Amino acid sequence: MDLDSLYQEIILDHYRSPHHAGLREPYEAEVHHVNPTCGDEITLRVHLDGDPDNLIVTDVSYDAEGCSISQAAASVMTDLVIGQPVDKAFAAHEAFLELMQGRGQVEPDEEVLEDGIAFAGVAKFPARIKCALLSWMAFKDATAQVATKEEA
């Protein structure tokens, strides 16, 4: 197996210096997600702002423990979603999910995924896909919780 296709330099850069790491105030929802097979964990907070019809992801902060793939994925995700409307952030999640589940056959769109395109190689390593998705799942969960609260 070609290690370099998995461990792209962009991924290793994010792993060594993760963006937006640490837990911050304010936030409307905090979630804790675990990958039960390997024990990777993330505590993630989202702070949304704006009117209920057009919520903006103002901040995503997190404390994560895990491998290079899961740490780098969290870092890249925050770059992609912070400052974006929720629907655009969710669209990025959809694109990332499609890339991960594409068995290496999906051509990623750099406009949508930016540094996330470096994860294209991960899709060829089935055991690592869940590492790349952990932070995204936590973000989706936390954001959906806030949106539900706003509606209520």
Add this chain to the structure above:
Amino acid sequence: MSELTGLLPGLEVIRKDFPILERRLSGDLPLVYLDSANTSQKPQVVIDTMVDHLERHNANVARAMHQLGAESSAAFEEARDKVARFLNAPSRDEVIFAKNASEALNLVANTMAWAGPLEVKAGDRVVITEMEHHSNIVPWQLLTERKGAELRWFGLTDDGHLDLSNIDELITENTKVVALTWVSNMLGTVNPIAEIARRAHEVGAVVVVDASQAAPQLPVDVQAVDADFLAFTGHKVTGPTGIGVLWGRTELLDQLPPFLGGGEMITTVTMEKSTYAGIPHKFEAGTPPIVEAVGLGAAVDYLTEIGLENIHRHEQAVTGYLLDGLATIGGVSVLGPTDPAQRGGAVSFEIAGIHPHDVAQTLDAGGIAVRAGHHCAKPAHKRFGVQSSTRASSYLYTTPAEIDALIEGINYTKKYFKVT
């Protein structure tokens, strides 16, 4: 490195017994299999015995009134005899076939919930240890939660041994069960079963031993260690998956109610009530894993032929060599005892700055199979302040050259991740 003392004589011949060791992996790399604590590889004799059974003797056991049925029943019951000899069990009827060690342990924990002489009641105590595999923690949590009983555990010392300093406080008159592993799957520690069993028996507690990691590499004599119940799994002793063993003392097995209800475990059934078969059949409801049991019989015979004492010596030699090799690499810290005389053949370690997943992935790219994660021992990892670890585990077919390949692979991994 043939000068390493304690290696099995004829190691190259033994390796030829295991066809999978000839495998070439992606990139035409030879397989370096260091994940035997997870599951062991299978010798040709186990594979052939199972194929022969399926090709020539397949039939259901105990209920088929024909020649094949008789042959299949004989092979299945002969496997029970082989396992009984392997454990030095006083009676073959004390060997219960289950699907794995987890089911065997659950059988005990589950049936102790029901009314009877061995029932664990509110206020009773069950004692386990912090180094257990989840399969020897969760069943006891379920039991004590259901019954309002108390779950306590032995802690661990910094060097990975059981902390027995508070044994008198833990094992008291209220203690009904002491359940512990013989050999830790994460730390490698070999526990003093006989000593703890003696203390447990002084208060009348039942001793349940998880021998999943012991049975592959130590001579297991249930009478010598004075256990009451002992569980192990087939696939770690060069046998197939889908078969595990619970051994228990006759008088205790007789006192436990049935576990699963169904065919073969009854004497007679009416619509109102059933009466139950004696042991071992009382605990073997339904069609058992027949060919798996036959394969397990071949596996324990294979190990006995080589000799568990010899295998143990081999494991200690290889483990000592591995520990020496790891000690030469900066940033590597071993979890558990560092004296090979006090441990089994599974060595978990950390490399500063590299996550175990990334270590395992990089080693795998070089054809080296290890395990990364919490190894189903999350509390033991937490005790040592780590979330997960990399584990290399050897077996009777492991060579010093494979350990050399691992050490080289770890050095490469450090370079790859630019860790000094």
